[in-house]
Amino acid sequence: MVLSKRISIQWSSEQAGELTDTLVISTPKCFSTDVRIFKKHYPYEKGSDSDSDAMDKIFEFVSMGTEIDIEGTNQVQFPSEVNLQEIVQAIKTGKSVEECKAPPDIGTFWPIEGSEDRKETGSMVNPATGVCTDYVEVWRSLNPAETTPDEEVRENHWKNKKEDTEVGVYTYNAQEDNHRGRLIRLGNWVQAVFYAYTNGKHELSVLRAYYDESSGQWQYLIRYGPYDFPDLGTLFDKESIDFGGVSWTRVE
Template sequence: MASISIRDSIRWLPEPASEPTSTVVLTSPERRFVDIRILKPTSNGEAAENEVELPTSRLDWAFAGCSTSEVHNGVRHSTWRHFVDNRSSGAEEVTDEGNMVTQDDGRTLETGRMVNPATGRETNYEEIWTDTEPMPIPERSEALSIPSRVSKARCIVLELKNNAQQERGMVICLGHYCQGVVRKGEEFTLERWQWVDGKWERQYRMGSLWLPCVEATHGAGIVLGSKVKHEESVWDVVEYGEL
């Protein structure tokens, strides 16, 4: 099941809960995901909340991969295996996991244990997530370049893997959100887009590598199994369909 998950808070026990980031996770029907966590600006002169081009100092964590889940005694245990990760050049060696329990208000409580970046120590944590339904986006008339009809919400996933060039990336366009991450050697780039007021707007970008987010959001010429090429990089369309 595809999902758009927005984090409401994180708590490193026994400290109180807070939300220092703008965190959105897009998960496709085949359980591929892109997770981007942008630090909110502080009062020390950092860029404003609506700034699009961000310095690397504003990145908390960004990664992509594939997830699996198992249910035991009413608790869903999820595992996220990384394919590309800004924190690690060996992303496939990175796995994180947590227990997911639906709360009375419909939100999800995730509990687990991972390294707190503020202390460098493994710490028990609690995260609260709200899932948002993917919205259908109007298709555009090629002749008039205006919205024509509204179809079902759509999911498009593009993947890049070029071991010779040390390139890996993933872009997911899911309903009214699109996120992408790519790493080439030690270079890393991310983008987040959102459908706002009848058009796609780029919310955040960090880094200088190319990402096919525009191609994913517009969908022109994209079908399952097709390729999007940019210079020497070849992105494969590994998922495509309506929800």
């Protein structure tokens, strides 16, 4: 399980850079949520001036899925159940999301000499061009019990807590014919993705939040889309909950 922050991406011969605030949360059972929001829109609150913008103008990429280690290699496959690029393609073409399904991304991971960061190489669709392109990404693993929105603490480093502090993991899934969603809490961080197809309309909702232990309050960093997620203040003592017409079940 890990809270991963992307430090940079380099497409083919372009220079490395980072226009997004990207966090990926993955769990011991290999569930994941991946949200890459453009920095100019972050933090994002419903009712902002950007509400009328297309979802791919707010986010570079959003997905929920799983992470599968490819045995005997340093490669990881990332099959997705919800993928922003597939949703955008479905909207543009009038096809179903299933008809727009892309092959899963496969990344190869490498250590970076002199750094605790890691490098990922592979080939995937560049959201800016729509063309499958070679890429190099640099990722940083963070301690989800110590990292705050204002300060990063690396994985396996401890600042305010003991090293044997237990990091809680909660994963809730929602799955019906017309919608699917995942909400993951890892330590003090929550990230959730929800997709629905209703009345001929594709709808994406995204949540990112941080629990401030000093105040006992949730700090919402992204609240996007028409769906309101369950109340984080009462969710995590429940094994299942019906909220907003959606049934959420804890699977981890």
